[in-house]
Amino acid sequence: AVVSTQSTGEEVQDIHVLLSSPQSPVNIRDLKSDHMSRLVRVPGIIINASGVRAKATSLTLQCRSCRDYKSDIPIRPGLEGFAMPRKCTASTAGQQPCPLDPYYIVPDKCRCVDYQTLKLQEAPDHIPTGDMPRHIQLYVDRALVDKMVPGNRVQVVGIYSIKKMSEKGGKKDKITAGIRRPYIRVVGLEVDTSGPGRSLNKFTPEEEDHFKKLAEREDVYDLISRNIAPSIFGSEDIKKSIACLLFGGSRKRMPDGLTRRGDINLLLLGDPGTAKSQLLKFVEKCAPIGVYTSGKGSSAAGLTASVMRDPTTRCFVMEGGAMVLADGGVVCIDEFDKMREDDRVAIHEAMEQQTISIAKAGITTTLNTRCSVFAAANSVFGRWDDTKGEENIDFMPTILSRFDMIYIVKDDHNESRDTTIARHVMKIHLNREQAAVEGEMSIEMLKKYIAYARAKCGPRLSDKSAMKLGHKYVMMRTSAREHEHESNKRLSIPITVRQLESIVRISEALAKMRLTAFTTDNDVEESLRLFQVSTLESAMSGSLSGVEGLTALEDQEEVRKVERQLKQRFPIGSQVSESRIIQDFTKQRYSERSVRTVLNIMIRRGELQHRMQRKVVLRVK
DSSP: OOOOSTTTTOOOOOOOOOOOSSSSOOOOGOOOOGGGTTTEEEEEEEEEEOOEEEEEEEEEEETTTTEEEEEEOOOOSOOOOOOOSOOOOOOOTTTTTOOOOOEEOOOOOOOEEEEEEEEEEGGGGGSOOOOOOOEEEEEEEGGGGGOOOOOOEEEEEEEEEEEEEEOOGGOGGGGGOOOOOEEEEEEEEEEESSSOOOOOOOOOOOHHHHHHHHHSSSTHHHHHHHTTTTTTTOHHHHHHHHHHHHHHHEEOOOOSSOOOOOOOOEEEEEEEHHHHHHHHHHHHHHHEEEEEESSTTTTTTHHHHEEEEOOTEHHHHHOHHHHHHHTTTTEEEEEESOOOHHHHHHTTTHHTTTTEEEEEEEEEEEOOOOOOOEEEEBBBBSOGGGGGGGGGGOOOOHTTOOOEEEEOOOOOOOOOHHHHHHHHHHHHHHHHHHSSOOSOHHHHHHHHHHHHHHOOOOOOOHHHHHHHHHHHHHHHHHHHHHHHHHHTTTOOOOOHHHHHHHHHHHHHHHHHHHEEEEEEEOOOOHHHHHHHIIIIIIHHTTTTTTTTTOOOOHHHHHHHHHHHHHHHHTTOOOOHHHHHHHHHHHHOOOOOOHHHHHHHHHHHSOOOOOOOOTTEEEEOO
């Protein structure tokens, strides 16, 4: 439609028309000279975004000599630039003609628009095996500026254009005179929210009505937990905990400015082949923002933030790592036990305070990392060894206490269960088409519902459930004290104030699934049950015994005595057989577990070293 301003006399504002194209997408590596100056549709991932700059759409020039103006000279869109006229065109009757190159730009009388350049990388699933990913420059202006952030998966509709190559060192090379560099002038952008990456918090009224009807269902909690990784058999409690992690609790800001985190952290410890990594991959897919990383291939800078020099401006710039990119979502860390201790310490602040403080190369700042951490780790011995309780875990107590729920996943031999799992796996492999049909909710619908609940709902504890939780907390502490009094032995009490906050967060996540403003008694009961089957059961069964904070005080006293005697009897530089040390101390009525605990602790500290195929121990310091 053509808008006429003559009839009304009013000035019509500029309208930015965006195009969408139904044609099949073209990969970056398939763009050839045939596509030049044609409309193309290209998929990819935004990996870099420049700052916003100004570009003139019409110029006003003035002659230095005769002060004559040339106004409203249109500039072609894109990165082509404009060639200044060499001669003054004003009529100079009887006057000396103006010299060459007389014009200069009058900035105040030019009209400009915002523009930005982006770097598009081809999607990982389009890269041939063994090839490096290719890039292309994008030019966006006006309404499309600052709409994309690095990490977005996009479908770009634009004109495949060319620009003049920049001359390095200011030398004009005749060889490059006819060579141009390609770029895409964007006329339409679609963000792909189906894959991992940023998702948009825009919902249609029909979707909102559907979500409200879904939240009113009585079995909404069971429905969501059933639809988490439906192709994986069993692990019902772990799936319920993952549902709580995806929805999260409510972040609270205190009157004194301090904040309490609302995100739930979850750790899976256990045997190989128990679908830990598959659960992590599923969470990355259905979280509104999901980042997946592996422990061995992750450094402290890669997880938090790194400072590097920008190749164009030569200034130091900061690039956020996995936890900064996952702000507002979930970061999944596989092979958590394979990370170096120094790198693992880097995420302590990010997990509890939910910020990362940087002081490098003149840049001092704090970045937000308001994300949940979902980690999976194996035992030190590969498989979980029940006889060596605390030796299975190679984690510091500081990192374990930051996880709200810790599950120990064991691959127990049970004939009926093994038969059921085998039948389930065979069904998936035989009926791939039917298995591809997800549970009662599609992943897309689940992802949208999670994003909607996180954006619109922030539940709090009701007075009644807060009182009930307080009573339960006191009862758990009291029953433990009575048990100690009867058995005359100091037991570990894994439930502390930090764990009490964990139970509050789980209760709020359960209320968020129903889109209610306050928690109920049932939420508190379920959150206590989930905590009971995860961290509490792991600690009570002795699987986490030996870990500081989760060990009986009497055992800690025995460990200290063994360590003191060991240091007195074996000077620095002495080599002793490990079996002989264990025999000597067991004769003195010390438990074998305590002796092995001391040896493990001293080896971890670097005071002892294994020699001769782990048979002999050398004291180093």
